[in-house]
Amino acid sequence: MQKILRRVRISVSVSVLITMLAGLAITALCYVSARQIEAESARLLFQHDASVRSAALMSGLNNAVEQLKVLNQLFRSIDPISREQFRSFSAPLLQRYPEIQAFSYRRVLDHADRAGYEHAMRQAHPAFMIAQGDDDGNNSQPVPQRDSYNVIDYVEPLHGNAQLLGLDTSNSPGQQVARIASRDSGQPTATELLTLTQYPGRQTGFLVLAPVYRAGMALDTPEQRQRAVIGETAATFRITHLIATILGNARLLDSGHAGIEVFAGAQGETLVYRHDAAPTNRALPAWMQAAHGQPTLSSFSLAGQPWRVRITPAHALWNDHQGSLYVLLGGLLSTLLAVAYVYQLVSRNSVIERITGERTAALQFANLRLSEDIAARLQNEKSLRLRERIIEVSANAIVICSAEAPGYLVEYVNPAFERITGYPAQDVVGKPLASLQGNIPEQPNMDQLQTAIREQREGKAILRYCRKDGEVYWSETFVAPVRGQAGDDGAVPISHFVLAQYDISAVMRFEAELAFQARHDILTGLANRRLLRERLEHEMAVAQRSGLPLWVVFIDLDRFKFVNDTLGHDAGDTLLKGVAERLLGATREVDTVARLGGDEFVLLLPQHGNGDPGMAILQRILDAVAQPMQLGEYEFFLSCSMGVAVYPDDGGSAEMLIKHADIAMYRAKEQGRGHWQFYASNMNADTLQRLSLESELRHALEREQFHLEYQPQLDLASGQVVGMEALLRWRHPQLGLISPASFIGMAEEMGLIIPIGEWVLRTACAQARAWQLAGHTHLRVAVNLSARQFKQRNLLHAVAAVLTETGLDAHYLELELTESMVMHDVEQATAIMGNLKALGVQLSIDDFGTGYSSLAYLRHFPIDVLKIDRSFVNDITHSSDDAAIVCAIISLAHNLRLKVIAEGVETTAQLDFLREHGCDQMQGYLYSRPLAAPAFEALLLQGARLAA
């Protein structure tokens, strides 16, 4: 409040000050203007007055002189003029012009005429004499004798001037100059200022003299006028009287507007009259009484004497400045009133302005708040609309239900809910929340949601729901309470619950898929090792409780590797899936069919009582697998080997049971294709031996446990040894000589075949070259290549390097390939073979007839030799089929310009057959078993030929 009042005071003071200054300024302006107008008016008035006075004075004086002329004219007209005429003529003039004191006539009198004149005059005036005046103006002294006299003869009015009669003025210095001047000029001439002694107070005055000439005389020159002069008329003026009379008659002395000063004398320097203007008023300040205008000085000549009149402006009087003073007073008064008014107004306005300002500020603030509120509300509405829109367009189902209505009635569902569930909003709105659940019997997680709602907190649960079309889907449902308005007690009650359902069916499916994959074989859909273990443990527990046995069957497909290597993985996969189906088809529901990987399958066959259903199942499996299977354009005949371990006799753990079943399976395999074998405790040792064999194979090469044996190959026509097949041998320190059939596959699986094969190639080539150098110049060496070697990238390089290294001509090296190697990828195989052929190497197809026997492809392969598998050779003498096949192979080979070599020839009958049917070469026990190098060399040296 103090602040406000201070501000108001400042504002009022400023306004009042401004108003006051403005008022004073205007007042001063008006006053000055009025003053100027007044001064100008007074100045003009003064100038007018001054000119009027000067003119009046000059006119009056001249007019008086003019009267003398009039009187003088009388003397010119009438000669002589009697005293009586003089009186009667001058009397009215004097009366009309009271400023003229007297008229007189001075007669020029020669001395000769003095006595007569005096005498005559004494007639009327006894004491008359021509006298001269004293200082007092008395003419009591007779004039001494002079040549002539200038005697006052007539004077009017006589009263008061009678003593002047007879006065000789010829000697008056004050008059003599004027007399001579008037006489000579003929014009009235004024004397210097004189002291008029005849009047009381010795007043200052002057005379105007006008010459009277004798009538008829020439007056053209001053001399003529001197001679003609007979007297003079004179008018006497008392200056004060004269001027006062003139001005008085003109009523110019009444106002005090101007002071008048009249100067006369020889130089016009003597102040002869003064009339002051109005006196100053001491009550008024000097600046208010300042005279308007400058004194005027006018000069004129009166009868030859210089006169000056100075008119002085009067001091300003109250009346002269009445207007400006009124203006001043009025202005000051108005200023005061205006100040008072403004003070009032500004005080009130300031307060009003302040109040208005405060209220305006308050209003503006309120407006601002209102604008902000509106903006906030708009923003809120926008946000709400956005949220509404988000809820509307949400991909997830959103349900809003009342927290107050019993049963939590549904109040809103979004379009996503309708889309996901298939229920339109009108079907669910107004219904209890529980109705959304559908007819799902088991909802173990529902408790979590219900508890959250009951406790009015957030919660979530994964639930299943039923769509309108009956499809069940998974949903992760979140529930959150929505708080309403705060009550009087400050508590904020829950008004609604929002449920957001995220359709996680896909996730659940994916999880189920993952879970399935975690326990199942992806390719076949069978149980995998993990699930097998779980099931096995479960079944073991069941078996333990029931006391009934459980069979664990390990199945390995025969020849699967061949299919996989020759037709590729896709074909292998197809085969595995087909086998899986057959296994499932051959087993019961209670059984478990699992795939461990590759072509290994495991069955769990729980047994019920003494019926040994397992045996039937085993047989069914054998039969099912043995069914021909179509793989593309090829029809395959599969078989499998099975090993069975029985719980609890063959093992107390899952691992043990599977391991023993595996061992049994190996045993079955050893028996040939399509067998099963139950586990026996002694099998374990064999398996352990195999494992140790694998371990020792790794070090066999570096430990130089390998060597080669060479089996001779003979030309059937000449019976001579033309070459040899290098056959690998492993001399185990404990186990002795191990057959390649026992470790080549192992080496291949272990990847050891690459270095081992390279060693074989180098050793064989070196040996062949050595024997060539020893004289067996055309000896050819055949080396087996494994499938892995054949696909080895640097095969070509390795072969070339070995040939270079050993110096063996490529032509003497024959690489034995198998059908499965070249048929797996015909194009690639053709390319590899082409490169090998380019080196000059011979190529042969080993074991021909056991695999595809796709003769059509042979045309495309750059091979040189076909080797008929010994299984055919073995039976050619017993089996017409085999014999026919061998004949067909020989014929075909020859058609393709290939040589044919039969291996495994053991009997002469076989030899004969082969010879008979045109087989080119042979190898077999009939001639020689594979021999170590020294023995082979000895054989060569022996030079034994094949019997004819």
Ligand SMILES: Nc1nc2c(ncn2[C@@H]2O[C@@H]3COP(=O)(O)O[C@H]4[C@@H](O)[C@H](n5cnc6c(=O)[nH]c(N)nc65)O[C@@H]4COP(=O)(O)O[C@H]3[C@H]2O)c(=O)[nH]1
């Ligand atoms: N019953 C009988 N058998 C006969 C007769 N004549 C030869 N054999 C045997 O038949 C096999 C011929 O070799 P293969 O077909 O290439 O079959 C070979 C070959 O596939 C493989 N193999 C041998 N050495 C190597 C090698 O250095 N590298 C590769 N990759 N495989 C080899 O091992 C297989 C078996 O070789 P081996 O045990 O040496 O067995 C040899 C040989 O001893 C006979 O009249 N009667």
